[in-house]
Amino acid sequence: MTRSLLADYTEAFETLARAGAAAYRTQYGVLPDLSHVAFKFSSPTLYDEYASQAVPLGKVIRKQFNGREITWCQLNTPMQAGKLKLEWLEIIHPGKDPHHLSGVASLGYHVPGLADVVKIESSNPEIIFRYQGKSAAELVI
Secondary structure: OOOOOOHHHHHHHHHHHHHHHHHHHHHHOOEEEEEEEEEEEEHHHHHHHHHHHHHHHEEEEEEEEEEEEEEEEEEEEEEOOOOOOEEEEEEEEEOOOOOOOOOOEEOOOOOOEEEEEEEOOOOOOOOEEEEEEEOOHHHHH
């Protein structure tokens, strides 16, 4: 495999995490917490490769959600830049909804009390900033 889970989430964190927090703060006046980086895949093979790469990176939990398998990884070594801290990865099986590209699809942010999901485009047209009322830690429970 030429792609790497570690390289993909590191690049997303380093290039987009601050931009996503700033975009929400600019529009809504609140600075959100980074919740997780979400991956989607075009094939089950790539999903399996990324899910297996997650095992040495942290605690892996596989769950069913809305009829699809999601592999959550709580990183042993979180990434941090200022107030932004990345502790979770969400790796989504393509069985129910294959994605047109494999890799990072969104950066998820937690905004306490937010009732509806808010989406804002990033500088990368393939990656969306997603804001929700529950954090990854709450979703995994």
